Amino acid sequence: MTQAVASFSDFAFAPSIVERLQTLNYQQPTPVQAQAIPLILAGKDIIAGANTGAGKTAAFALPIIQNVITGKARDKGNWVSHLIVVPTRELAKQVADNIVSYSAHTNGKVKVVSVFGGVSVNSQMLSLRGGADVIVATPGRLLDLISSNAVKLDKVTHLVLDEADRLLNLGFTQELQQILALLPKQKQTLLFSATFPEEVIGLAKELLVNPVELALQNEQESTLVQRVFTVNRETKTALLAHLIKQHQWQQALIFVSAKKSCHHLSQKLAKRGINAQVFHGDQAQGARTRVLNEFKNGDIDVLIATDIAARGIDIDKLPVVINYDLPRSPADYMHRIGRSGRAGEVGLAVTLLSHDEYHHFKVIEKKNKISLPREQEAGFEADEAMPEDIKTVAVAKPEGTGKKKRKKVPAANQDIWSKS
Template identity: 50%
Template structure:
């Protein structure tokens, strides 16, 4: 695919035996200088698909400049993904004949250490949009010479309301540059932005195949909403799972459920956007090391977090969209492992779960656990108008963005 020997050595050391489908198509195209609009399933190797050619670009054109100019800017939606992409770049750069400086920039932590880390510049910057703009406003970084822009998980970036920040960043970048969009889905907002920014892009669409699909067994357990925590405790005791990632709808719910489990003698902790970065890093490390049995998380943990050998994912609250459902349950059954995904379904959320099943082209049989049989009935008819999700009657910011995208605004 045109990679130099040093990068081939890095690929070998990282244990990449053969290139994935997205890498086969994307790497030569990026090396040719094409703009790329790519879609590929979770776990398809897309980070290496853009990291390897960007490293080769840098190696071929590096100059002993001080401060170092930013060669590539990679925008990501979350702190965890910023760290993960930065780590991948560092790992692949270990065999190169010159030292590469990678800066991972994100909010939730003090800005001062990141400003100090940027002294002397950086070759690669992986950043969340808000923190990048903060550092630009502090004159800590200059992106005026960037040659490549990557939007990683572009759908998530726009879905989380970063459109205004991305617009400001684009105004600061050089007009002549290479643009790479990687996205799990291509909603209207992503297509519109791609149409504005990409020049004659190569469109790469790598669908999930039977061999790509993780071995995830899905279960749907019917339970009244008020008894979900008791049922969760029962399942933890009965099955003895070493680790369980529990998804809830809000930061308040994450704190509340984690507290109830902890008081019941279960090692549990919350994980959401209002936790400090230090707390998030420590909690995630404890969970990966099995020092925590239960991580109660919002959708901030649905993407960009790779937890090896995670046996169970449980939807305490259903996600708003089928796409979010796919990313949630995709945290288990990774790298050839098998996994279990459980969803709690109440009378009021049954219609929403049927929609998820329809979009996923699957049917998950309903189960009832003795002693936890539901008695409640739906408070609204199944054909009632959509209220924009299951978390409440008022549409959220995400719902409003989806509505604007659907209308083409």
């Protein structure tokens, strides 16, 4: 069990950090903060797994700020001492904004720069003149800046991989390897994520020196309620519209499996009197930023998104997340639903489950060690009869990875119907 830490002042942070945390009304540290911060301050490498909304960003950001303001002055030139690598543009900006906020009382001692694609590289190059104390970067744009000699990594003292399971997965392997090859051998490495699938744990350990593993995913009682509604595929949209209207959800984040599905579902909801905006990787960065900010501010009630919205994005008091389509990865299911019920707030995650998704959802449950009862909504009941022959199930790949992968699943394994 995690020992309680009375306040952030127990960590012996600089007064400027403690004062800022008091201003932000940060009270007792969360379990991941209570365990990770002392280890990071002591120079340990760590692998930290904690539920979404558990305060992971502050867990690594606060020790980094402490290190910057108490360490030696930054070397002149285009070097960086603390590098944070993240998988998405939105997360890069969010993490950088958080660090800037936490260091607001340090009289400008901490220079933070976020770099990511989709926007002009020239402005980011200008921001990096004279180097930086902290860079928060997506892999591709970071490599672009390195090739332009806008930044050097050979004096990095601290490396953080946020959403590390995604970065260590196949989609980022080559880019991450190029970045790691440019870093000094002696550095402190910190890995944070809500999930660490078995297939990436071995690779993660290869990057660290005698790492301390923190697994806090289940230490806090969840404030997130998960509900699963079985429904025929052809009545999914009607059920979705019914639930939104019946419960009068002021904000709802709906996940679909593909970019084109965002617009298709938006059009179908519009015919039912529900105005929904879309959020996916084909949009220009300016449009993505605008839509996300409007959703966070409550100017958009319903947002339909692909899995680029599943990682790290913090939406204050989001009441409900809806899985219209299932994610391909069981880990992404946990990241999706973690957009609601954050930081102790009550939240709701709804999954609309059609017959062709039964088997895949059982895989998701098994991998995440959960078991959820199946419900039906009056007027939208799914047919109980299932064909006895072998079904073909389409499992959509993540955004930008190509065609859908199809696999055959025995009908016996599909029929997991549970009456309510």
